[in-house]
Amino acid sequence: MQLFPCPFCGPREESEFHYGGEAGNLRPDGGDVTAERWAGYLHMRHNSKGPTREIWMHLTCGEFFAMTRDSVNHKVSGSSVLGETEHGA
Amino acid sequence: MTRHYSALSLFKEGVAGQTGWEKAWRSPEPKPRYDAIIIGGGGHGLATAYYLAKNHGVTNVALLEKGWIGGGNTGRNTTVVRSNYFYPESAAIYGLAHSLYKTLSKDLNYNVMFSARGILTLAHSEAGMETAARSVNAIQVNGIDCELFSVEDVRRVVPIYNFSPDARYPVYGGTWQPSGGTARHDAVAWGYARAASRLGVDIIQNCEITDFIIENGRCRGVVTSRGAIRAERTGMAVAGHSSVLAAKAGFRLPVNSYALQACVSEPVKPILDTVVISPDTGVYVSQSDKGELVIGGALDRIPSYGQRGNLPVLEGVIAGMLDMYPIFGQLKMMRQWAGIVDVVPDSSPIIGESPLPGLFLNCGWGTGGFKAIPAGGTLLAHLLATGTHHDISRPFDLDRFARGRLIDEAAGSGIAH
Numbered sequence: 403m404q405l406f407p408c409p410f411c412g413p414r415e416e417s418e419f420h421y422g423g424e425a426g427n428l429r430p431d432g433g434d435v436t437a438e439r440w441a442g443y444l445h446m447r448h449n450s451k452g453p454t455r456e457i458w459m460h461l462t463c464g465e466f467f468a469m470t471r472d473s474v475n476h477k478v479s480g481s482s483v484l485g486e487t488e489h490g491a
Numbered sequence: 492m493t494r495h496y497s498a499l500s501l502f503k504e505g506v507a508g509q510t511g512w513e514k515a516w517r518s519p520e521p522k523p524r525y526d527a528i529i530i531g532g533g534g535h536g537l538a539t540a541y542y543l544a545k546n547h548g549v550t551n552v553a554l555l556e557k558g559w560i561g562g563g564n565t566g567r568n569t570t571v572v573r574s575n576y577f578y579p580e581s582a583a584i585y586g587l588a589h590s591l592y593k594t595l596s597k598d599l600n601y602n603v604m605f606s607a608r609g610i611l612t613l614a615h616s617e618a619g620m621e622t623a624a625r626s627v628n629a630i631q632v633n634g635i636d637c638e639l640f641s642v643e644d645v646r647r648v649v650p651i652y653n654f655s656p657d658a659r660y661p662v663y664g665g666t667w668q669p670s671g672g673t674a675r676h677d678a679v680a681w682g683y684a685r686a687a688s689r690l691g692v693d694i695i696q697n698c699e700i701t702d703f704i705i706e707n708g709r710c711r712g713v714v715t716s717r718g719a720i721r722a723e724r725t726g727m728a729v730a731g732h733s734s735v736l737a738a739k740a741g742f743r744l745p746v747n748s749y750a751l752q753a754c755v756s757e758p759v760k761p762i763l764d765t766v767v768i769s770p771d772t773g774v775y776v777s778q779s780d781k782g783e784l785v786i787g788g789a790l791d792r793i794p795s796y797g798q799r800g801n802l803p804v805l806e807g808v809i810a811g812m813l814d815m816y817p818i819f820g821q822l823k824m825m826r827q828w829a830g831i832v833d834v835v836p837d838s839s840p841i842i843g844e845s846p847l848p849g850l851f852l853n854c855g856w857g858t859g860g861f862k863a864i865p866a867g868g869t870l871l872a873h874l875l876a877t878g879t880h881h882d883i884s885r886p887f888d889l890d891r892f893a894r895g896r897l898i899d900e901a902a903g904s905g906i907a908h
């Protein structure tokens with residue numbers, strides 16, 4: 403069982419966490435957003451191989467946070483409270 | 492040299508000490524230019540190469556594989572073949588694959604050991620039975636063989652299930668596709684490779700794609716670890732690594748990569764002569780021809796390119812299996828592994844031209860790529876040969892995500908992905 407670091411609760415078992423998507427996928431704003439832009443926001447992903455910055459939820463405390471993780475060897479290099487850029491609107 | 496596989500050639504080679512067999516496929520040096528390039532030497536890529544040569548007469552083809560033939564997901568699945576899908580578009584694509592699987596051994600002159608042993612998808616509640624009845628209706632309307640099973644039918648087919656009154660997952664019935672079954676996964680890869688090579692396709696292993704050659708906004712070939720190779724049309728069938736190649740070509744895909752685990756037990760005497768899937772426990776099991784129980788489960792919870800899987804999901808799979816079959820409590824597990832699958836939001840494949848003209852996609856099969864190999868190959872070959880869609884592949888074009896015409900098989904296909 404791998405331990406993930408919740409910035410609020412400390413290291414907890416991976417089964418307490420839920421993946422919330424890539425960090426920085428901002429919701430389009432305004433009324434004249436093209437179908438391609440919406441599809442990009444809703445569906446298209448970088449899905450990077452190697453180091454990635456992701457949004458995770460700690461189900462036990464209910465908080466969202468950002469985590470930097472390697473998608474090949476699963477090593478976690480850190481987690482942080484969400485800033486403006488990762489929050490989106 | 493003995494090329495054709497038959498009872499007579501087996502006898503002749505037996506007498507001659509097995510010295511006359513020719514290699515199953517050639518390993519030529521890559522040429523600088525081909526009519527078409529296929530990236531990926533798994534089942535879909537190899538099938539694409541074969542059908543390009545056989546159906547379209549395009550034989551000046553390079554198939555490029557980063558590692559070795561069938562070393563990725565083709566060797567990492569649980570060998571199940573079925574076509575019991577909810578939507579007509581899906582029934583068409585998986586039905587095509589299933590019909591080709593039935594005669595594949597004869598077509599390839601290679602025994603892929605397709606075994607129509609039947610597939611049972613269990614229902615564990617009254618609500619589950621109503622969903623099962625709806626699924627059976629839809630599947631039958633799609634022209635696929637399927638029956639609604641009562642609990643007595645399940646007892647007849649799977650007597651080893653835990654039918655006790657206090658079972659955690661009681662059986663209410665299920666859906667039954669009698670023509671579903673399994674095939675030998677390595678044989679599918681090797682059979683397609685051998686047949687494609689004999690039709691003239693160059694199968695080039697240990698050849699990694701490092702970049703695409705893009706001129707005037709079109710894909711004109713690839714740069715590889717063994718030099719540049721040019722072609723006017725390039726197809727990619729690389730499953731979990733589609734996003735990695737898409738990034739090199741300058742676009743994104745609606746794909747998340749996850750590990751999908753499976754495991755096999757020690758071999759035991761014949762005890763299970765069908766494939767049993769339980770959507771509620773997320774577990775499915777069949778018995779291989781060697782006697783091993785082949786056990787698969789849900790996707791891992793964490794996006795991953797690590798081909799090994801994680802422990803919480805494996806624990807869930809084993810726990811679910813033991814609830815369903817207490818008789819397996821003393822079985823020893825022999826091996827566990829994972830493949831990287833490309834999961835898309837509507838759980839349906841992506842087949843069509845990519846945003847980079849000249850580059851064609853076959854990806855997004857998620858947890859169900861093996862059963863679809865003959866269809867994925869037929870359809871990508873059609874795209875590469877003609878530049879246009881086959882009728883069956885048109886609904887699966889990448890543009891469906893911007894157009895909103897999704898084919899949402901997440902629940903209809905009877906599995907979670």
